[in-house]
Amino acid sequence: MAKTCTLKNATTMFWVWVSSLLIIVAMGGYAWTVQFTRGLAVTGMGNTVIWALYIANYTFFIGLGGAGILISSAIYIFDVKRFEPLAKIALLVSMICTLLAATSILPDLGRPDRIAHVFLYGMLQSPFIWDLTTILSYLIVCTVYLWFSTIRPSHKAVKVIAPIAVVLSVADQSVAGWIFGLVKSRPFWHSPLVAPIFASLALTSGLSLLILVSVLSSRFLRANIDQQIVSDVAKIVAIVIPIDLFLLFNEFLTAAYANVPERVSAWSFVTTGSYGPLFWGTIVCGSLIPFFVLASPRTRVTTVGLTIASFLVVVGAFARRFLMIVPGLLNELPYLDERYIGAYSPTWVELTIVAGFLALAALLYTAGVKILRIFQWERT
Amino acid sequence: MVRWGMVIDLDKCVACQACTIACKSENNQPFSAKSDPESRRFAWTDVISMIEGRYPNVRVTMIPRPCMHCENPPCVKVCPVGATYMNEEGIVMQDYDRCIGCRYCMVACPYAARYFNWEEPKWPEPMTQYLNPDKASLRPPGRQGPEVRPVGVVEKCTFCIHRIEKLTAIAKEQNRLLKDEEVKFLTACNEACPSRARFFGDLDNPNSTVSKLASSPRAFRLKEDLGTRPKVIYLAQG
Numbered sequence: 117m118a119k120t121c122t123l124k125n126a127t128t129m130f131w132v133w134v135s136s137l138l139i140i141v142a143m144g145g146y147a148w149t150v151q152f153t154r155g156l157a158v159t160g161m162g163n164t165v166i167w168a169l170y171i172a173n174y175t176f177f178i179g180l181g182g183a184g185i186l187i188s189s190a191i192y193i194f195d196v197k198r199f200e201p202l203a204k205i206a207l208l209v210s211m212i213c214t215l216l217a218a219t220s221i222l223p224d225l226g227r228p229d230r231i232a233h234v235f236l237y238g239m240l241q242s243p244f245i246w247d248l249t250t251i252l253s254y255l256i257v258c259t260v261y262l263w264f265s266t267i268r269p270s271h272k273a274v275k276v277i278a279p280i281a282v283v284l285s286v287a288d289q290s291v292a293g294w295i296f297g298l299v300k301s302r303p304f305w306h307s308p309l310v311a312p313i314f315a316s317l318a319l320t321s322g323l324s325l326l327i328l329v330s331v332l333s334s335r336f337l338r339a340n341i342d343q344q345i346v347s348d349v350a351k352i353v354a355i356v357i358p359i360d361l362f363l364l365f366n367e368f369l370t371a372a373y374a375n376v377p378e379r380v381s382a383w384s385f386v387t388t389g390s391y392g393p394l395f396w397g398t399i400v401c402g403s404l405i406p407f408f409v410l411a412s413p414r415t416r417v418t419t420v421g422l423t424i425a426s427f428l429v430v431v432g433a434f435a436r437r438f439l440m441i442v443p444g445l446l447n448e449l450p451y452l453d454e455r456y457i458g459a460y461s462p463t464w465v466e467l468t469i470v471a472g473f474l475a476l477a478a479l480l481y482t483a484g485v486k487i488l489r490i491f492q493w494e495r496t
Numbered sequence: 497m498v499r500w501g502m503v504i505d506l507d508k509c510v511a512c513q514a515c516t517i518a519c520k521s522e523n524n525q526p527f528s529a530k531s532d533p534e535s536r537r538f539a540w541t542d543v544i545s546m547i548e549g550r551y552p553n554v555r556v557t558m559i560p561r562p563c564m565h566c567e568n569p570p571c572v573k574v575c576p577v578g579a580t581y582m583n584e585e586g587i588v589m590q591d592y593d594r595c596i597g598c599r600y601c602m603v604a605c606p607y608a609a610r611y612f613n614w615e616e617p618k619w620p621e622p623m624t625q626y627l628n629p630d631k632a633s634l635r636p637p638g639r640q641g642p643e644v645r646p647v648g649v650v651e652k653c654t655f656c657i658h659r660i661e662k663l664t665a666i667a668k669e670q671n672r673l674l675k676d677e678e679v680k681f682l683t684a685c686n687e688a689c690p691s692r693a694r695f696f697g698d699l700d701n702p703n704s705t706v707s708k709l710a711s712s713p714r715a716f717r718l719k720e721d722l723g724t725r726p727k728v729i730y731l732a733q734g
Contacts, residue, residue, distance in 0.1 A: 155647040156597075157615035162535025166602045166612070226597020226612065226648025233577040233596050244576035244600055300722055301570060301606035445603070 144472015183322020402432015
């Protein structure tokens with residue numbers, strides 16, 4: 117008989133893990149109450165760096181939530197049966213990350229108490245409303261998808277939902293990119309390549325998270341996942357990373373060669389300014405190193421190689437979001453004088469709230485795995 | 497229909513920043529202490545310096561910068577809740593009771609003319625007694641114009657809409673249209689300008705002061721290439 121992973125046979129390690137996550141979530145909650153009572157003045161943002169860590173976190177979660185569904189749907193659309201053992205984890209990860217993406221916009225709002233206005237007075241021409249619509253419908257479809265593949269398994273229903281989920285996933289990434297790409301006043305953002313880059317980042321980071329979660333689950337949650345399948349997902353990441361870098365290089369080249377003044381100043385600010393080390397560090401550690409690890413057939417099959425490479429890609433994706441948002445705002449609006457060009461460094465409130473969201477993601481995954489009995493095919 | 501606009505003559509401007517201060521007191525903009533970060537200061541009509549060239553061949557142009565009240569405002573387009581809107585006289589307004597504080601409008605504004613209430617607005621003790629009690633009534637019941645803002649919302653220049661409304665009401669009572677001389681220095685910034693560098697008026701009336709000045713060969717608008725079509729027109733330094 118298969119031994120299922122239930123709360124009864126949970127180890128001390130498990131409870132240490134859960135309680136430390138709960139503590140981080142509680143700290144994040146406390147930081148949020150501080151911010152709610154004292155206003156966004158407790159953050160490092162100002163009228164120059166209008167958006168920062170919270171929005172980076174928001175786009176990061178949107179990206180993470182986008183890719184898992186493709187793996188699950190590939191089984192039903194392209195009949196790729198080999199991914200079957202990963203289907204439920206991928207769904208769970210997508211659903212949790214999308215749920216957190218939808219909520220992680222709240223701490224960035226000056227008046228989170230007025231969030232109902234979005235539904236009462238929503239203006240259709242605002243990309244924020246497009247994003248809200250796609251993210252909520254994607255979240256609902258993810259939840260239904262998860263429901264019909266775990267709690268009430270129905271092959272028929274899943275076959276109908278899978279293509280809808282894929283379309284919504286792509287829409288979700290594009291719309292998130294358009295929030296930035298359609299803003300003409302920020303030369304660093306205003307580019308048709310933002311949405312494709314969001315999609316490629318979503319693929320690399322989302323699939324890497326799936327690899328990371330699968331490897332860690334088989335190590336700590338006693339899930340029996342064939343490493344060969346995980347390595348196959350790693351192969352996809354190794355294919356998408358160069359595409360992502362290609363898109364990024366395109367952005368750079370069109371700005372640099374055509375010598376568009378504002379875009380050149382934005383790019384030289386990112387590559388050689390105070391964010392230069394972070395930028396090059398992200399390119400090397402978040403793209404190049406993981407690419408070589410995941411592309412090599414020798415390292416791709418090792419647990420260590422998979423863990424390190426996928427972790428680097430996920431962290432690198434967060435850095436990439438940050439590197440797009442903050443320098444894009446810090447870079448001078450050409451006619452403004454220097455006193456507007458402040459610096460940005462996140463405060464403890466921002467860091468704690470973001471840490472709280474990350475811990476909440478891990479906590480929800482741990483709970484979801486237990487409640488939905490994701491690993492029922494476990495080793496005997 | 498009236499279409500309000502402003503002309504700022506950079507030849508006459510002495511960059512004294514009297515407009516900035518007059519605007520701050522007229523529109524109840526929060527006080528910033530010396531310890532407050534520069535990036536959270538309020539100045540609906542700031543005086544910015546445009547630096548061209550490099551030392552020693554450098555030239556600095558001081559430019560008073562109110563909200564441009566664009567004909568094609570990028571801020572209005574992106575607002576998810578319609579808290580910022582253009583009224584029928586072409587003024588871009590902000591409803592403090594509708595705003596959710598997402599700051600998308602600030603991101604979209606190419607002129608950095610929008611300001612966010614990072615904390616509860618504050619004034620040193622005696623100043624709280626002298627806040628401007630005027631209200632704008634254009635779109636009730638939301639708070640707008642010079643009314644004191646709550647924390648967490650975006651605010652901006654209103655072309656002193658409360659003054660326009662007051663004068664329009666008087667003119668209506670006397671059954672006549674507003675005269676150009678009446679509104680020429682209507683806004684607080686124009687009223688305070690010691691060198692008479694700023695003019696206000698109806699851009700749709702071909703005989704108004706602003707219309708005549710706007711057709712000058714010296715006239716230009718900030719960042720015209722973005723297609724925002726600002727209603728604040730500058731006269732270049734000669």
